[in-house]
Amino acid sequence: MVFPGAAGEIRTLGTLLTYTRFPVVLVMTASILLRIVVLDSKNYYTKNLHKVKTQFAIHAIFRVPGTLAILPDIFYTDKKDPPGGAIMGKSIYRAVNTTLIYIERGGAYLMLHRTKKENDCNRDKWIGIGGKFEPGESPEECMLREAKEETGLTLTDYRYRGIVTFVSDEWEPEYMHLFTASGFEGALKTCDEGELAWIQKQDLLALPAWEGDKIFLRLLEKDGPFFSLKLRYAGEVLAEAKLNGRPLALGQREKLLVSACLLGAPCRYDGKSKADARVQALAEEYELIPVCPEELGGLPTPRTPSERLGERVVMADGRDVTENYRRGAEAALSLCLAHGCRAAVLKEKSPSCGCGQIYDGTFSRRLIPGDGVTAALLRSRGITVCGENGLDALKKGAKTAPNNH
Numbered sequence: 001m002v003f004p005g006a007a008g009e010i011r012t013l014g015t016l017l018t019y020t021r022f023p024v025v026l027v028m029t030a031s032i033l034l035r036i037v038v039l040d041s042k043n044y045y046t047k048n049l050h051k052v053k054t055q056f057a058i059h060a061i062f063r064v065p066g067t068l069a070i071l072p073d074i075f076y077t078d079k080k081d082p083p084g085g086a087i088m089g090k091s092i093y094r095a096v097n098t099t100l101i102y103i104e105r106g107g108a109y110l111m112l113h114r115t116k117k118e119n120d121c122n123r124d125k126w127i128g129i130g131g132k133f134e135p136g137e138s139p140e141e142c143m144l145r146e147a148k149e150e151t152g153l154t155l156t157d158y159r160y161r162g163i164v165t166f167v168s169d170e171w172e173p174e175y176m177h178l179f180t181a182s183g184f185e186g187a188l189k190t191c192d193e194g195e196l197a198w199i200q201k202q203d204l205l206a207l208p209a210w211e212g213d214k215i216f217l218r219l220l221e222k223d224g225p226f227f228s229l230k231l232r233y234a235g236e237v238l239a240e241a242k243l244n245g246r247p248l249a250l251g252q253r254e255k256l257l258v259s260a261c262l263l264g265a266p267c268r269y270d271g272k273s274k275a276d277a278r279v280q281a282l283a284e285e286y287e288l289i290p291v292c293p294e295e296l297g298g299l300p301t302p303r304t305p306s307e308r309l310g311e312r313v314v315m316a317d318g319r320d321v322t323e324n325y326r327r328g329a330e331a332a333l334s335l336c337l338a339h340g341c342r343a344a345v346l347k348e349k350s351p352s353c354g355c356g357q358i359y360d361g362t363f364s365r366r367l368i369p370g371d372g373v374t375a376a377l378l379r380s381r382g383i384t385v386c387g388e389n390g391l392d393a394l395k396k397g398a399k400t401a402p403n404n405h
Protein backbone atom coordinates (compact mmCIF):
# COMPACT_ATOMS: atom_id res chain seq x y z
CA MET A 1 0.00 0.00 0.00
CA VAL A 2 1.43 3.43 -0.92
CA PHE A 3 0.33 6.92 0.22
CA PRO A 4 1.93 9.32 -2.26
CA GLY A 5 2.87 12.58 -0.60
CA ALA A 6 2.66 11.26 2.93
CA ALA A 7 6.40 11.37 3.30
CA GLY A 8 6.44 15.15 2.80
CA GLU A 9 3.84 15.66 5.50
CA ILE A 10 5.76 13.54 7.91
CA ARG A 11 8.88 15.56 7.18
CA THR A 12 6.99 18.71 8.06
CA LEU A 13 5.64 17.16 11.22
CA GLY A 14 9.13 15.98 12.06
CA THR A 15 10.52 19.47 11.58
CA LEU A 16 8.00 20.93 14.04
CA LEU A 17 8.80 18.34 16.63
CA THR A 18 12.56 18.58 16.45
CA TYR A 19 13.01 21.24 19.13
CA THR A 20 13.94 18.53 21.56
CA ARG A 21 15.74 15.28 20.89
CA PHE A 22 13.14 13.01 22.44
CA PRO A 23 10.31 13.90 20.07
CA VAL A 24 12.73 13.76 17.19
CA VAL A 25 13.71 10.26 18.07
CA LEU A 26 10.04 9.34 18.36
CA VAL A 27 9.17 10.91 15.02
CA MET A 28 12.17 9.38 13.36
CA THR A 29 11.34 5.94 14.62
CA ALA A 30 7.70 6.25 13.61
CA SER A 31 8.69 7.60 10.21
CA ILE A 32 11.14 4.86 9.51
CA LEU A 33 8.59 2.26 10.47
CA LEU A 34 6.02 4.04 8.31
CA ARG A 35 8.41 4.09 5.43
CA ILE A 36 9.15 0.40 5.76
CA VAL A 37 5.55 -0.71 6.27
CA VAL A 38 3.59 1.77 4.15
CA LEU A 39 5.72 3.85 1.87
CA ASP A 40 8.37 1.36 0.91
CA SER A 41 6.56 0.15 -2.16
CA LYS A 42 9.73 -1.25 -3.73
CA ASN A 43 10.71 -3.04 -0.54
CA TYR A 44 13.94 -1.09 -0.53
CA TYR A 45 14.45 -1.47 3.20
CA THR A 46 13.14 -4.98 3.55
CA LYS A 47 15.60 -6.02 0.85
CA ASN A 48 18.45 -4.01 2.37
CA LEU A 49 18.19 -4.56 6.08
CA HIS A 50 21.64 -3.12 6.70
CA LYS A 51 20.31 0.27 5.59
CA VAL A 52 17.58 0.09 8.24
CA LYS A 53 20.18 -0.69 10.86
CA THR A 54 22.19 2.31 9.69
CA GLN A 55 19.20 4.57 10.11
CA PHE A 56 18.80 3.47 13.72
CA ALA A 57 22.47 3.71 14.64
CA ILE A 58 23.07 6.11 17.53
CA HIS A 59 26.02 7.79 15.86
CA ALA A 60 23.89 8.47 12.79
CA ILE A 61 21.18 10.08 14.89
CA PHE A 62 23.39 12.35 16.96
CA ARG A 63 26.40 12.69 14.69
CA VAL A 64 25.90 16.34 13.78
CA PRO A 65 25.05 19.35 15.85
CA GLY A 66 21.40 20.16 15.59
CA THR A 67 18.72 17.56 15.30
CA LEU A 68 17.27 18.92 12.08
CA ALA A 69 20.23 17.51 10.21
CA ILE A 70 19.16 13.97 10.79
CA LEU A 71 15.80 14.37 9.08
CA PRO A 72 17.09 13.89 5.55
CA ASP A 73 18.52 10.59 6.74
CA ILE A 74 15.11 9.41 7.87
CA PHE A 75 13.83 9.58 4.32
CA TYR A 76 17.08 8.64 2.75
CA THR A 77 16.79 6.53 -0.34
CA ASP A 78 19.82 5.63 -2.35
CA LYS A 79 18.22 6.26 -5.72
CA LYS A 80 21.52 5.65 -7.49
CA ASP A 81 21.48 2.03 -6.46
CA PRO A 82 20.15 -0.14 -9.25
CA PRO A 83 17.94 -3.06 -8.26
CA GLY A 84 20.45 -5.48 -6.85
CA GLY A 85 22.63 -2.87 -5.15
CA ALA A 86 26.01 -1.28 -5.60
CA ILE A 87 29.53 -2.01 -4.54
CA MET A 88 32.16 0.63 -3.82
CA GLY A 89 29.75 3.27 -5.06
CA LYS A 90 29.66 1.91 -8.60
CA SER A 91 26.67 0.37 -10.26
CA ILE A 92 27.08 -3.30 -11.02
CA TYR A 93 25.09 -5.86 -12.96
CA ARG A 94 23.81 -8.76 -10.96
CA ALA A 95 22.25 -11.99 -12.14
CA VAL A 96 21.07 -15.08 -10.32
CA ASN A 97 23.54 -17.96 -10.48
CA THR A 98 22.10 -21.45 -10.86
CA THR A 99 23.19 -24.92 -11.87
CA LEU A 100 21.47 -27.44 -14.13
CA ILE A 101 22.57 -31.07 -14.17
CA TYR A 102 21.65 -33.82 -16.59
CA ILE A 103 22.34 -37.11 -14.82
CA GLU A 104 22.88 -39.89 -17.37
CA ARG A 105 22.02 -43.58 -17.12
CA GLY A 106 22.25 -45.69 -20.23
CA GLY A 107 20.77 -43.59 -23.01
CA ALA A 108 18.54 -41.62 -20.66
CA TYR A 109 18.69 -38.41 -18.62
CA LEU A 110 17.07 -38.03 -15.22
CA MET A 111 14.44 -35.36 -15.83
CA LEU A 112 12.17 -33.42 -13.50
CA HIS A 113 8.59 -32.70 -14.51
CA ARG A 114 7.97 -29.46 -12.59
CA THR A 115 4.45 -29.87 -11.31
CA LYS A 116 4.52 -29.17 -7.58
CA LYS A 117 5.69 -25.59 -6.92
CA GLU A 118 3.35 -22.63 -7.18
CA ASN A 119 4.64 -19.54 -9.05
CA ASP A 120 7.26 -21.69 -10.74
CA CYS A 121 8.46 -20.19 -14.03
CA ASN A 122 9.20 -23.78 -15.12
CA ARG A 123 5.73 -25.03 -14.15
CA ASP A 124 4.66 -28.12 -16.20
CA LYS A 125 7.93 -28.14 -18.12
CA TRP A 126 10.52 -30.93 -18.13
CA ILE A 127 13.97 -29.79 -17.08
CA GLY A 128 17.12 -31.24 -15.57
CA ILE A 129 18.01 -31.10 -11.88
CA GLY A 130 19.32 -27.93 -10.28
CA GLY A 131 18.73 -24.68 -8.47
CA LYS A 132 20.19 -21.44 -7.12
CA PHE A 133 23.61 -20.99 -5.58
CA GLU A 134 23.81 -20.60 -1.84
CA PRO A 135 26.23 -17.96 -0.46
CA GLY A 136 29.86 -18.91 -0.96
CA GLU A 137 29.20 -21.91 -3.22
CA SER A 138 31.16 -22.72 -6.35
CA PRO A 139 29.27 -24.12 -9.37
CA GLU A 140 30.42 -27.64 -8.46
CA GLU A 141 29.37 -27.31 -4.83
CA CYS A 142 25.96 -26.00 -5.82
CA MET A 143 25.53 -28.76 -8.40
CA LEU A 144 26.43 -31.53 -5.93
CA ARG A 145 24.15 -30.10 -3.22
CA GLU A 146 21.19 -29.63 -5.58
CA ALA A 147 21.56 -33.14 -7.00
CA LYS A 148 21.58 -34.60 -3.49
CA GLU A 149 18.65 -32.49 -2.29
CA GLU A 150 16.43 -33.08 -5.32
CA THR A 151 17.23 -36.70 -6.15
CA GLY A 152 18.97 -38.24 -3.13
CA LEU A 153 21.88 -39.19 -5.42
CA THR A 154 25.53 -38.44 -4.71
CA LEU A 155 27.29 -37.62 -7.95
CA THR A 156 30.70 -39.26 -8.37
CA ASP A 157 31.55 -38.40 -11.97
CA TYR A 158 30.52 -35.18 -13.66
CA ARG A 159 31.58 -32.60 -16.26
CA TYR A 160 31.12 -28.84 -16.36
CA ARG A 161 29.82 -28.40 -19.92
CA GLY A 162 28.92 -24.76 -20.39
CA ILE A 163 27.34 -21.60 -19.13
CA VAL A 164 23.96 -20.31 -20.27
CA THR A 165 23.06 -16.63 -19.90
CA PHE A 166 19.31 -16.12 -19.65
CA VAL A 167 17.83 -12.68 -20.28
CA SER A 168 14.09 -12.16 -20.08
CA ASP A 169 11.57 -9.36 -20.00
CA GLU A 170 9.78 -11.19 -17.17
CA TRP A 171 12.39 -12.89 -15.03
CA GLU A 172 15.64 -11.91 -13.39
CA PRO A 173 18.75 -12.38 -15.51
CA GLU A 174 20.44 -15.68 -14.78
CA TYR A 175 23.77 -17.40 -15.32
CA MET A 176 23.12 -21.12 -15.46
CA HIS A 177 26.09 -23.43 -15.04
CA LEU A 178 25.45 -26.58 -17.01
CA PHE A 179 26.71 -30.04 -16.02
CA THR A 180 26.31 -33.63 -17.10
CA ALA A 181 26.96 -36.46 -14.66
CA SER A 182 27.55 -40.08 -15.57
CA GLY A 183 28.44 -41.51 -12.15
CA PHE A 184 26.30 -41.52 -9.02
CA GLU A 185 25.63 -43.44 -5.83
CA GLY A 186 22.54 -43.84 -3.68
CA ALA A 187 18.86 -44.37 -4.27
CA LEU A 188 16.46 -42.05 -6.04
CA LYS A 189 14.07 -40.26 -3.72
CA THR A 190 10.86 -38.34 -4.23
CA CYS A 191 11.43 -34.73 -5.22
CA ASP A 192 9.46 -31.85 -3.66
CA GLU A 193 9.43 -29.90 -6.92
CA GLY A 194 7.95 -32.46 -9.32
CA GLU A 195 8.17 -36.01 -10.64
CA LEU A 196 11.53 -37.52 -11.52
CA ALA A 197 11.76 -39.84 -14.52
CA TRP A 198 14.48 -41.35 -16.68
CA ILE A 199 13.74 -40.16 -20.21
CA GLN A 200 15.49 -41.53 -23.27
CA LYS A 201 17.57 -38.76 -24.82
CA GLN A 202 15.89 -39.08 -28.21
CA ASP A 203 12.50 -38.60 -26.56
CA LEU A 204 13.45 -35.38 -24.76
CA LEU A 205 12.80 -33.02 -27.62
CA ALA A 206 9.16 -34.07 -27.79
CA LEU A 207 8.48 -33.10 -24.15
CA PRO A 208 7.13 -29.69 -23.09
CA ALA A 209 10.31 -27.70 -22.45
CA TRP A 210 11.81 -24.27 -23.07
CA GLU A 211 12.83 -23.80 -26.69
CA GLY A 212 16.34 -22.78 -25.61
CA ASP A 213 16.75 -25.97 -23.56
CA LYS A 214 16.55 -27.92 -26.79
CA ILE A 215 19.51 -25.92 -28.13
CA PHE A 216 21.79 -26.81 -25.23
CA LEU A 217 20.55 -30.41 -25.14
CA ARG A 218 21.73 -30.73 -28.73
CA LEU A 219 25.07 -29.16 -27.78
CA LEU A 220 25.45 -31.66 -24.94
CA GLU A 221 24.81 -34.53 -27.32
CA LYS A 222 27.50 -33.28 -29.71
CA ASP A 223 29.99 -33.66 -26.85
CA GLY A 224 31.85 -30.52 -27.92
CA PRO A 225 34.06 -28.18 -25.89
CA PHE A 226 32.87 -25.88 -23.07
CA PHE A 227 30.41 -23.37 -24.53
CA SER A 228 28.74 -20.08 -23.68
CA LEU A 229 25.14 -19.80 -24.82
CA LYS A 230 23.03 -16.68 -24.47
CA LEU A 231 19.25 -17.04 -24.63
CA ARG A 232 16.96 -14.02 -24.65
CA TYR A 233 13.27 -14.60 -24.05
CA ALA A 234 10.30 -12.33 -24.70
CA GLY A 235 7.74 -13.92 -22.44
CA GLU A 236 7.97 -17.62 -23.22
CA VAL A 237 9.18 -17.05 -26.79
CA LEU A 238 12.86 -17.44 -27.55
CA ALA A 239 13.74 -14.14 -29.22
CA GLU A 240 17.51 -14.48 -29.57
CA ALA A 241 20.22 -17.10 -29.15
CA LYS A 242 23.98 -16.66 -29.37
CA LEU A 243 26.52 -19.44 -29.17
CA ASN A 244 30.00 -18.35 -28.07
CA GLY A 245 29.03 -14.79 -28.97
CA ARG A 246 27.71 -15.60 -32.45
CA PRO A 247 23.99 -15.35 -33.29
CA LEU A 248 22.19 -18.61 -33.98
CA ALA A 249 19.53 -18.71 -36.66
CA LEU A 250 16.29 -19.34 -34.85
CA GLY A 251 13.31 -19.54 -37.18
CA GLN A 252 10.77 -22.25 -36.55
CA ARG A 253 12.07 -25.51 -37.93
CA GLU A 254 9.57 -27.83 -39.50
CA LYS A 255 8.63 -30.76 -37.29
CA LEU A 256 8.90 -34.33 -38.47
CA LEU A 257 7.39 -37.41 -36.88
CA VAL A 258 9.99 -40.19 -36.76
CA SER A 259 9.95 -43.83 -35.65
CA ALA A 260 11.78 -43.75 -32.34
CA CYS A 261 13.77 -46.91 -33.13
CA LEU A 262 15.34 -45.13 -36.14
CA LEU A 263 16.63 -42.45 -33.77
CA GLY A 264 18.23 -45.02 -31.47
CA ALA A 265 15.47 -45.84 -28.99
CA PRO A 266 15.60 -49.50 -27.94
CA CYS A 267 11.86 -49.94 -28.46
CA ARG A 268 11.73 -52.76 -31.03
CA TYR A 269 10.14 -56.12 -30.28
CA ASP A 270 13.59 -57.54 -29.41
CA GLY A 271 14.44 -54.62 -27.09
CA LYS A 272 16.93 -53.16 -29.55
CA SER A 273 17.01 -50.05 -31.70
CA LYS A 274 17.50 -49.65 -35.42
CA ALA A 275 19.42 -46.37 -35.35
CA ASP A 276 19.90 -44.90 -38.79
CA ALA A 277 22.48 -42.14 -39.20
CA ARG A 278 20.67 -40.68 -42.23
CA VAL A 279 17.50 -40.26 -40.20
CA GLN A 280 19.34 -38.93 -37.13
CA ALA A 281 21.01 -36.33 -39.37
CA LEU A 282 17.59 -34.89 -40.17
CA ALA A 283 17.82 -33.19 -36.76
CA GLU A 284 20.03 -30.56 -38.40
CA GLU A 285 17.14 -29.47 -40.58
CA TYR A 286 13.98 -30.53 -38.75
CA GLU A 287 12.70 -30.75 -35.23
CA LEU A 288 12.26 -34.49 -34.81
CA ILE A 289 9.28 -35.86 -32.88
CA PRO A 290 10.04 -39.47 -31.93
CA VAL A 291 7.19 -41.95 -31.66
CA CYS A 292 6.84 -45.68 -31.10
CA PRO A 293 3.22 -46.59 -31.87
CA GLU A 294 3.53 -50.13 -30.50
CA GLU A 295 4.65 -48.85 -27.10
CA LEU A 296 2.02 -46.11 -27.22
CA GLY A 297 -0.55 -48.83 -27.88
CA GLY A 298 0.36 -50.46 -24.59
CA LEU A 299 2.63 -53.28 -25.75
CA PRO A 300 5.70 -54.07 -23.63
CA THR A 301 9.31 -54.04 -24.80
CA PRO A 302 10.59 -56.62 -25.54
CA ARG A 303 7.52 -58.32 -26.99
CA THR A 304 6.58 -61.18 -29.24
CA PRO A 305 6.89 -60.12 -32.90
CA SER A 306 3.69 -59.38 -34.81
CA GLU A 307 2.63 -59.14 -38.43
CA ARG A 308 -0.38 -57.76 -40.25
CA LEU A 309 -2.79 -60.39 -41.43
CA GLY A 310 -5.42 -58.68 -43.53
CA GLU A 311 -7.18 -56.17 -41.28
CA ARG A 312 -5.87 -57.84 -38.13
CA VAL A 313 -2.47 -57.86 -36.43
CA VAL A 314 -1.37 -61.10 -34.83
CA MET A 315 1.59 -62.13 -32.75
CA ALA A 316 3.78 -65.07 -33.69
CA ASP A 317 2.06 -67.09 -30.95
CA GLY A 318 -1.36 -66.36 -32.44
CA ARG A 319 -2.55 -63.64 -30.04
CA ASP A 320 -4.59 -60.90 -31.65
CA VAL A 321 -3.12 -57.46 -30.90
CA THR A 322 -5.13 -55.49 -33.45
CA GLU A 323 -6.54 -53.20 -30.75
CA ASN A 324 -3.07 -52.28 -29.43
CA TYR A 325 -1.92 -51.41 -32.93
CA ARG A 326 -5.04 -49.34 -33.59
CA ARG A 327 -4.62 -47.41 -30.32
CA GLY A 328 -0.94 -46.82 -31.03
CA ALA A 329 -1.74 -45.53 -34.51
CA GLU A 330 -4.29 -43.08 -33.16
CA ALA A 331 -1.87 -41.85 -30.50
CA ALA A 332 0.79 -41.33 -33.17
CA LEU A 333 -1.67 -39.40 -35.31
CA SER A 334 -2.62 -37.20 -32.34
CA LEU A 335 1.06 -36.46 -31.68
CA CYS A 336 1.59 -35.70 -35.36
CA LEU A 337 -1.35 -33.28 -35.48
CA ALA A 338 -0.50 -31.67 -32.12
CA HIS A 339 2.98 -30.83 -33.40
CA GLY A 340 1.80 -29.82 -36.84
CA CYS A 341 3.95 -32.44 -38.61
CA ARG A 342 3.31 -32.59 -42.32
CA ALA A 343 5.49 -35.66 -42.84
CA ALA A 344 6.66 -38.77 -41.03
CA VAL A 345 9.73 -40.96 -41.46
CA LEU A 346 8.78 -44.47 -40.37
CA LYS A 347 10.65 -47.75 -40.04
CA GLU A 348 10.19 -49.86 -43.12
CA LYS A 349 8.52 -53.32 -43.02
CA SER A 350 7.10 -52.89 -39.52
CA PRO A 351 3.45 -53.94 -38.93
CA SER A 352 3.00 -50.44 -37.40
CA CYS A 353 5.40 -48.17 -39.18
CA GLY A 354 6.08 -49.99 -42.45
CA CYS A 355 5.27 -48.03 -45.56
CA GLY A 356 5.07 -49.63 -48.99
CA GLN A 357 6.05 -53.15 -47.95
CA ILE A 358 5.19 -55.30 -44.93
CA TYR A 359 5.48 -58.96 -43.98
CA ASP A 360 2.59 -61.12 -45.12
CA GLY A 361 1.38 -62.45 -41.76
CA THR A 362 2.90 -65.96 -42.12
CA PHE A 363 6.10 -65.13 -40.19
CA SER A 364 8.09 -66.52 -43.11
CA ARG A 365 9.87 -63.22 -43.93
CA ARG A 366 7.86 -62.87 -47.13
CA LEU A 367 7.14 -59.27 -48.09
CA ILE A 368 3.96 -58.04 -49.74
CA PRO A 369 2.88 -54.52 -50.78
CA GLY A 370 1.14 -52.65 -47.98
CA ASP A 371 1.46 -50.28 -45.02
CA GLY A 372 1.70 -50.81 -41.30
CA VAL A 373 -1.31 -49.73 -39.24
CA THR A 374 0.18 -46.34 -38.22
CA ALA A 375 1.59 -45.57 -41.65
CA ALA A 376 -1.80 -46.30 -43.23
CA LEU A 377 -3.65 -44.03 -40.79
CA LEU A 378 -1.20 -41.15 -41.30
CA ARG A 379 -1.43 -41.47 -45.07
CA SER A 380 -5.23 -41.44 -44.88
CA ARG A 381 -4.98 -38.06 -43.12
CA GLY A 382 -2.77 -36.57 -45.83
CA ILE A 383 0.55 -36.89 -43.99
CA THR A 384 3.54 -37.61 -46.22
CA VAL A 385 4.98 -40.93 -45.09
CA CYS A 386 8.29 -42.39 -46.12
CA GLY A 387 10.73 -45.02 -44.91
CA GLU A 388 14.39 -44.62 -44.01
CA ASN A 389 15.35 -45.43 -47.60
CA GLY A 390 12.92 -42.97 -49.11
CA LEU A 391 13.99 -39.68 -47.53
CA ASP A 392 13.95 -37.95 -50.93
CA ALA A 393 10.17 -37.79 -50.51
CA LEU A 394 10.72 -35.12 -47.84
CA LYS A 395 12.51 -32.82 -50.25
CA LYS A 396 9.61 -32.91 -52.65
CA GLY A 397 7.52 -31.48 -49.81
CA ALA A 398 4.43 -32.97 -51.40
CA LYS A 399 1.42 -33.59 -49.21
CA THR A 400 0.48 -36.55 -51.33
CA ALA A 401 1.96 -39.72 -50.05
CA PRO A 402 4.95 -41.14 -51.89
CA ASN A 403 3.95 -44.62 -52.84
CA ASN A 404 6.55 -47.30 -52.50
CA HIS A 405 4.16 -50.05 -53.46
Ligand code: SF4
Nearest residue numbers: 259261292347350353
Ligand atom coordinates in the same frame (compact mmCIF):
# COMPACT_ATOMS: atom_id res chain seq x y z
S1 SF4 B 1 6.49 -49.54 -33.71
FE1 SF4 B 1 7.67 -48.32 -35.13
S2 SF4 B 1 8.95 -47.09 -33.81
FE2 SF4 B 1 8.21 -48.75 -32.56
S3 SF4 B 1 9.79 -50.29 -32.75
FE3 SF4 B 1 8.26 -50.72 -34.29
S4 SF4 B 1 9.06 -49.75 -36.10
FE4 SF4 B 1 10.11 -48.85 -34.39
